[in-house]
Amino acid sequence: MSDVTCKKFILDLLVDYEDGTMPAEERALFQQHMELCPPCLRFLTSYQATGKTLKLLKPEEIPPDLARSVLAFVRSRAGKKT
Numbered sequence: 001m002s003d004v005t006c007k008k009f010i011l012d013l014l015v016d017y018e019d020g021t022m023p024a025e026e027r028a029l030f031q032q033h034m035e036l037c038p039p040c041l042r043f044l045t046s047y048q049a050t051g052k053t054l055k056l057l058k059p060e061e062i063p064p065d066l067a068r069s070v071l072a073f074v075r076s077r078a079g080k081k082t
């Protein structure tokens, strides 16, 4: 799995994972991937940190501009080599 595909895979699954709507089997695969793939684990960690910050705000208090900034931030973090 290439790095780019990996991040796309993670982005696609992250929402379901965080929502708790991910089927148990898929969730196990996702967690297994996190153990095997440090870059994705770092991405998940930063995503969760960002998500927690956002959950402190009521949805109606999040300006669309901020939501876009956060998305851009998460995406730029995902693209960075550390």
Ligand SMILES: [Zn+2]
Residues within 6 Å of the ligand: 006, 007, 033, 037, 039, 040
């Ligand atoms: Zn990965």
